[in-house]
Amino acid sequence: MNRRRFIQASMALAAACGTPTLATLFSQAAWAQDAGLANGRATDFDFAVLQGMARDLAKKPWGGAPQPLPATLANLSPQAYNSIQYDAGHSLWNGIAKRQLDVHFFHVGMGFRRRVRMFTLDPHTHQAQEIYFRPALFNYHNAGVDTRQLEGQSDLGFAGFKVFKAPELARYDVLSFLGASYFRAVDKTGQYGLSARGLAIDTYAKGVEEFPDFTAFWIEAPKEGETSFVVYALLDSPSIAGAYKFTLYCEATQVVMEIENHLYARKDIQQLGIAPMTSMFSCGTNERRMCDTIHPQIHDSDRLAMLRGNGEWVCRPLNNPQRLQFNAFMDENPKGFGLLQTDHDFNSYQDVMGWYNKRPSLWVEPRNQWGKGSVALMEIPTTGETLDNIVCFWQPEKSVKAGDRLNFAYRLYWSGLPPVKTPLAQVYATRTGMGSFPEGWAPGEHFPEKWSRRFAIDFIGGDLKASAPKGIEPVITLSNGVAKQVEVLYVAPFDGYRILFDWYPTSDATDPVEMRMFLRCQGRAISETWLYQYFPPAADKRRYIDDRQFR
Numbered sequence: 001m002n003r004r005r006f007i008q009a010s011m012a013l014a015a016a017c018g019t020p021t022l023a024t025l026f027s028q029a030a031w032a033q034d035a036g037l038a039n040g041r042a043t044d045f046d047f048a049v050l051q052g053m054a055r056d057l058a059k060k061p062w063g064g065a066p067q068p069l070p071a072t073l074a075n076l077s078p079q080a081y082n083s084i085q086y087d088a089g090h091s092l093w094n095g096i097a098k099r100q101l102d103v104h105f106f107h108v109g110m111g112f113r114r115r116v117r118m119f120t121l122d123p124h125t126h127q128a129q130e131i132y133f134r135p136a137l138f139n140y141h142n143a144g145v146d147t148r149q150l151e152g153q154s155d156l157g158f159a160g161f162k163v164f165k166a167p168e169l170a171r172y173d174v175l176s177f178l179g180a181s182y183f184r185a186v187d188k189t190g191q192y193g194l195s196a197r198g199l200a201i202d203t204y205a206k207g208v209e210e211f212p213d214f215t216a217f218w219i220e221a222p223k224e225g226e227t228s229f230v231v232y233a234l235l236d237s238p239s240i241a242g243a244y245k246f247t248l249y250c251e252a253t254q255v256v257m258e259i260e261n262h263l264y265a266r267k268d269i270q271q272l273g274i275a276p277m278t279s280m281f282s283c284g285t286n287e288r289r290m291c292d293t294i295h296p297q298i299h300d301s302d303r304l305a306m307l308r309g310n311g312e313w314v315c316r317p318l319n320n321p322q323r324l325q326f327n328a329f330m331d332e333n334p335k336g337f338g339l340l341q342t343d344h345d346f347n348s349y350q351d352v353m354g355w356y357n358k359r360p361s362l363w364v365e366p367r368n369q370w371g372k373g374s375v376a377l378m379e380i381p382t383t384g385e386t387l388d389n390i391v392c393f394w395q396p397e398k399s400v401k402a403g404d405r406l407n408f409a410y411r412l413y414w415s416g417l418p419p420v421k422t423p424l425a426q427v428y429a430t431r432t433g434m435g436s437f438p439e440g441w442a443p444g445e446h447f448p449e450k451w452s453r454r455f456a457i458d459f460i461g462g463d464l465k466a467s468a469p470k471g472i473e474p475v476i477t478l479s480n481g482v483a484k485q486v487e488v489l490y491v492a493p494f495d496g497y498r499i500l501f502d503w504y505p506t507s508d509a510t511d512p513v514e515m516r517m518f519l520r521c522q523g524r525a526i527s528e529t530w531l532y533q534y535f536p537p538a539a540d541k542r543r544y545i546d547d548r549q550f551r
Contacts, residue, residue, distance in 0.1 A: 037090055037137075038120040040130030045121060045218060050232050050243040051262045055405075057234075058241040058264035066113040070153070072146040073109035080143040081110040088170040090137045092120065098225045100166045101250060105131075106159040106178050107138055109145075114180075115157030117216040121232070128218055133157055161217065165227065165250045174250050175414075180211040181235055182278075185255035185414040186360060193279070193300045193359030194339055196412060198235050198244060199263070200273025200393050204326040204378050207270070212237035214244075227251065239267045240400075254360075254415035258367070262407050269400040273376065273393030274408050275364045279339045281318040282385050286430040286532075290320055290383060297348050298385045300359050301339035303427075304377055304392055305418065309333040313422040313528035317430040318390055319379050321535060325512065328374035328395065329531075337375045338363035338418060339392055343429075354385065363418035364394070367409040372397040425462030425519060425527035428496055430455070432534070435485075435502035451542035452484070452502040453534065459519060459527050460496035467521035474499045479514035481505045481536075508539035 068074065084107045088094075092103035108115060118131040132154040135147045150156065160178035164170060175185035181198030201210035214233045222229035228249045235242035240263055247258040259275075282298040283291035291298065299318070306314040309332045318339075319325070340361040349356040373396040380389035400406070413419050435452030464472070468490070476483045487500040503513065513534040519527035536542075 037092065038129035038131050040119070040132060042127040042129050044126060045119070045128035045232075046126050047232060047243065047245050047260075050218070050234060050245075053234060054236075054241040054243040054262060055264050057236060058266045062236070062238040062266065066115065069108060069113055069156075070149040072144075072149045073107075074113070076110040076143065076145070078110065080145075081107075081112075083141045083143045084109070084145065085139045085141065087137055087139050091164075091170070092131075092219065093221060096221065096224060099169070099222075100225060100227045101222055101229060102164045102169045103161050103219060104164070104170075104173075105137065105161050106176075108133075108156060108159045112159035112179060114159070114213050114215065115155065116160060116214065117157050118161065119216065119218040121218045121220040121230075123220050123223075123230075131158075160214075161219070163248070163250065175248065175255055177214060177217070177231075177233075181214045185257070187255070187415045188253040189355075189358035189360070189416075191355050191358035191360070193341065193356075194362055194390075195278045195388070196362060197273075197276040197278065198233070198261070199237075199240065199242065200271075200276035200391070201237060201239055201269055202271050203273055203276075203391055203393070204376070205270040210237055210239060212240065212242070235261075239269050240265050254413060256414070257412040258409075259412065260367075260407070260409045263405065265400050265402055265404040265406075267402050271376075271395060272400050272406075273391075273395060274370070275410055275412070276391065276393035277339055277362050277364075278388045279318075279390040279392075280382070280385060280388050281320055281379070281390050282382055283320060284318070286317050286432050287320050288432075289322075295349055295351050297343070297356070298351070298354075299341070299356060301341050301361070301390060302343060303340050304375070305336075305338055305340050305363075306331070306334065306375055307336040307420065307422075309335060311335070313424060313426075314531060315427040315528050316377070316531040317427075319533060319535075320389065321379050321381055321533075323381060325379045325533065327377045327379075327533065329377070330372075330374045332372045333369055334366060334375065334394065336363060336365050336418070336420065337392070337394070338413075339390065340418065342417065344416060360414045361417055363413040363415070363420075365411040365413065365419075366394075367411060368407070370394060370396070370408065422528050423462065424525065425459040425464045425496075427528060427530050428458040428460045428494060430457050430530070430532065432456075435504075439500075450504060452504045453536070454500065454502050455515075455532075455534075457499045457517065457530055458491065458494060458496055459499070460494060463521070463526050464497055464519075467519075467526050468497070470521050472497060472526070473520045474501070475518050475520050476501060477516040478503070480507065480509065480511070481513055503534065505536055505542065510536055510538055 086104035119128045121128045133156040135150045162173040162176035165174045177183040184195040199212045216234040218232040220230040231246040233244040242263040245260045249256040279301040284297045304316040341359045344357045346357045376395045378391040382389040433454050435454035483501040485502045489498045491498050515532040518529045
């Protein structure tokens with residue numbers, strides 16, 4: 001899952017999947033060195049045309065892996081690939097007056113072997129023209145590329161594209177599409193974090209995971225002075241083809257994407273992932289196993305949040321487990337879900353390279369009826385911060401069969417926090433540590449209770465303060481073991497309440513313990529629901545070494 005950093009994002013993935021030759025789908029035109037940026041023959045295009053392309057493509061066998069690149073590109077090092085820069089003088093909308101947006105293209109090379117075709121689209125005439133590759137569009141600097149091998153290869157295509165927003169039209173991009181069907185965006189901080197994908201296939205199923213590719217993009221020019229535009233994309237993989245429409249809003253504090261897709265299954269699919277996202281969680285307030293660094297926390301996202309179809313708000317803190325875990329949270333017509341980065345305090349990370357305090361959250365808002373299914377969460381063990389180890393998506397309950405047609409519409413919000421929030425008390429933080437002794441005392445022989453694990457869940461907001469005089473009742477449900485020493489404490493520094501309890505095992509089992517808790521006052525729920533998965537140690541590790549350590 002080595003997909004987090006800019007270069008690492010898709011190296012393995014772009015090489016894993018391919019698409020058929022598109023010569024039968026697009027009008028061909030001779031490449032002209034002296035033509036404008038878009039130098040292909042004009043053809044009619046709209047979303048209906050693209051859906052027809054995807055439908056016809058799904059009826060044909062998959063075309064296989066990408067064609068080999070010229071040796072001078074295939075053998076590039078990451079450092080050399082990074083030194084290739086698109087020439088801003090050839091930016092897509094360089095001639096638009098009062099332009100608020102612009103587009104640059106990524107070069108193919110290294111692990112980015114998929115030759116992605118790019119088209120401009122006139123929103124008034126609905127005419128599309130292809131942009132053919134030529135070396136003059138790029139500055140190669142010290143990459144060591146032999147451009148003589150690239151001359152005349154107009155079919156080389158591009159690896160993807162990125163979008164810039166005024167006033168930094170050639171310096172800081174705000175969204176990008178690069179590698180397989182991966183894309184991501186920033187919020188007002190300008191810092192990239194987690195990634196999204198067009199589709200996920202067999203992420204946690206028998207066999208090898210499949211990574212569909214966006215194989216062509218049609219980029220519609222924005223209106224003068226506007227910060228929104230439309231992109232159409234053709235998706236293809238061994239099992240499915242799809243037509244996508246992205247309406248992209250590059251706002252001052254966030255990027256919002258309205259997405260509509262039409263999917264055409266070529267084969268049966270074990271596991272289909274809709275609106276997938278990929279993130280990183282190494283350690284945080286609840287999981288300290290991999291935090292033996294100068295950084296208190298290391299993560300792109302700290303929790304999975306869900307607004308269920310029945311209106312229930314759910315918070316599920318993320319884990320860096322010792323073994324791969326897959327969880328499915330059943331729902332019907334979900335109202336929203338996402339991977340959030342809720343802590344934006346620099347002191348929580350002390351990181352001047354990754355700037356995790358600036359990472360955006362990503363929230364999915366369905367716009368049509370998704371029916372029954374589940375929000376799927378996969379957590380993969382990781383030893384550091386360079387590997388994405390968190391995957392989340394919506395999995396329809398009904399299995400996908402060859403010939404099926406599906407349609408999903410949704411919005412993606414790339415922002416510091418989601419656009420909606422619960423009126424109830426929210427989980428502020430989750431903490432775990434040694435149990436079986438009173439706070440303020442050291443563990444040891446003075447406290448003969450058996451081994452336990454302590455949990456502290458902090459809640460803020462809602463009606464907590466008004467409810468406190470009437471009594472706040474933690475409602476705790478455990479899949480095994482028992483909760484003891486339950487306490488409700490007001491904590492002035494964050495103006496909220498901490499729920500403390502110690503979990504005691506009732507067997508030697510090491511199966512994950514599913515925990516669930518919400519707060520109640522006089523029979524009424526006053527908080528969102530906290531979910532957690534705890535992995536107890538083996539029985540011979542559940543003891544004191546001395547009065548300072550647990551094992």
